[in-house]
Amino acid sequence: MDSDTLPLFSQINLKRKAHLRGSKQLINIKNCFHLLIWRGKLLFRFNDGKPIPYLIEKKPKFINKLSTYIFLGEFENKNIILWDMSDSREVLGNTDQIGSFSDREKNYHPDLPEGTYFCDLRNLLPLLKGKYANLCATAKGIFEWNRRINFCQSCGGKLSSEKSGWEKACKKCNFKVFPRIDPVVIMLITKGNDILLGRSHGWPEKMYSCLAGFIEPGETIEAAAQREAMEESGIKIKNVKYITSQPWPFPASLMMGCTGEAQSRTIKIDRDELEDAIWVSKENVFQALNGLDNSIFMARRGAIARHLIEKWVAGLI
Numbered sequence: 001m002d003s004d005t006l007p008l009f010s011q012i013n014l015k016r017k018a019h020l021r022g023s024k025q026l027i028n029i030k031n032c033f034h035l036l037i038w039r040g041k042l043l044f045r046f047n048d049g050k051p052i053p054y055l056i057e058k059k060p061k062f063i064n065k066l067s068t069y070i071f072l073g074e075f076e077n078k079n080i081i082l083w084d085m086s087d088s089r090e091v092l093g094n095t096d097q098i099g100s101f102s103d104r105e106k107n108y109h110p111d112l113p114e115g116t117y118f119c120d121l122r123n124l125l126p127l128l129k130g131k132y133a134n135l136c137a138t139a140k141g142i143f144e145w146n147r148r149i150n151f152c153q154s155c156g157g158k159l160s161s162e163k164s165g166w167e168k169a170c171k172k173c174n175f176k177v178f179p180r181i182d183p184v185v186i187m188l189i190t191k192g193n194d195i196l197l198g199r200s201h202g203w204p205e206k207m208y209s210c211l212a213g214f215i216e217p218g219e220t221i222e223a224a225a226q227r228e229a230m231e232e233s234g235i236k237i238k239n240v241k242y243i244t245s246q247p248w249p250f251p252a253s254l255m256m257g258c259t260g261e262a263q264s265r266t267i268k269i270d271r272d273e274l275e276d277a278i279w280v281s282k283e284n285v286f287q288a289l290n291g292l293d294n295s296i297f298m299a300r301r302g303a304i305a306r307h308l309i310e311k312w313v314a315g316l317i
């Protein structure tokens with residue numbers, strides 16, 4: 001697939017340069033730029049309302065006090081270091097919605113240039129250009145892993161950061177930990193001219209998306225798709241086909257998009273998992289995607305579900 005036909009976060013234009021991680025060469029690396037993240041929110045500037053990750057050429061003085069840095073790799077000929085400045089108490093703005101589904105607050109640091117803000121990535125997706133998306137997904141994903149994993153799963157000892165933020169090691173028992181990714185299967189389930197859409201508890205009002213669930217040990221992508229469809233909606237599916245994938249760093253998922261054909265139409269919802277599930281015709285999906293029908297809202301731009309639904313409406317899958 002070319003970049004126009006890939007999900008938003010899957011347009012890879014970051015060279016990871018993994019051989020430099022933990023290397024002394026990094027200290028003197030040329031053309032180095034700095035990206036900041038604060039409590040999971042990346043620093044952006046805005047151009048005509050569109051967010052652009054703000055890459056700083058001269059490291060701000062206050063960063064020297066901070067200890068956590070991650071070498072992300074090369075982006076547009078710039079070597080990018082990510083700095084976690086979550087401990088900073090100088091960032092201003094409302095913090096009530098941090099970590100929620102709809103954090104629209106723009107937080108800012110008084111010593112950073114005017115017009116730069118720490119923003120929640122998920123809420124910027126409808127506006128984010130594809131060329132910046134994978135850099136943002138990588139930064140957010142590796143930050144989340146570094147923030148959450150601090151103690152050894154083997155002996156409980158404190159872990160130290162290695163390989164420029166891409167490994168952790170236990171000083172007591174030498175156990176090594178690598179960034180964890182959780183595989184999730186997400187299914188566009190069709191029956192003739194209709195697709196099956198569901199909504200989870202707590203989602204924005206009227207929002208619907210494809211069914212999805214975590215892949216379990218011992219399962220294939222196809223088997224997980226069939227199990228999740230049956231568990232959540234009571235629908236048996238066949239002919240499961242893998243279509244495409246995208247990282248989803250909220251906090252650590254890798255979404256694996258599939259199609260599957262339903263064998264029946266009778267929905268039996270698992271109320272613990274879903275609030276609702278419905279069949280929607282291709283015509284109604286088209287109207288909802290184009291804002292012509294406000295009775296349902298489709299998964300937002302940037303989500304792989306949206307990508308699968310748009311491809312299906314266009315007759316491409």
Ligand SMILES: [Zn+2]
Nearest residue numbers: 152155170173
């Ligand atoms: Zn240990």
